[in-house]
Amino acid sequence: MRNYEITNILREGAVEEAKTAVKDILAKHAITIQNEEDWGSKRLWHPIGNDEQGHFTLIKCTGAPAEIAKIEHEFKLNTNILKTLVIRSHG
Structure with a gap:
């Protein structure tokens, strides 16, 4: 994990x-x-599609590396999730 x-x-x-x-x-x-x-709603630096505002959230979590690629793919399929950034942390 x-x-x-x-x-x-x-x-x-x-x-x-x-x-x-x-x-x-x-x-x-x-x-x-x-x-x-x-983190609340913020104006986007560049519009994503027709959206100029977005609601930002951060989740710290643990999981298996193989599952991360799967969740990233599912996030892309959801039209209410405009962008996702997943990084590995050391904490």
């Missing part, structure tokens, strides 16, 4: 629905959430 930080930009207007979807995807792939931070 390795430590990861997952930053998501969620579509405005569907924040709670997207947060629930993220948690469901993580649970499905046996990713253990250690900490969650809600």
Whole structure:
């Protein structure tokens, strides 16, 4: 098991629905959430599609490396998750 930080930009207007979807995807792939931070809504530097605002969240978690690629793919399939950044952390 390795430590990861997952930053998501969620579509405005569907924040709670997207947060629930993220948690469901993580649970499905046996990713253990250690900490969650809600950074709120911010104006995007570059629009993503038609979206100029996004809701930012950070999740610190642990999981198997093989599962991380799978969750990244599922995040891309969800239209309420505009962008995702997953990095390996050392903490």
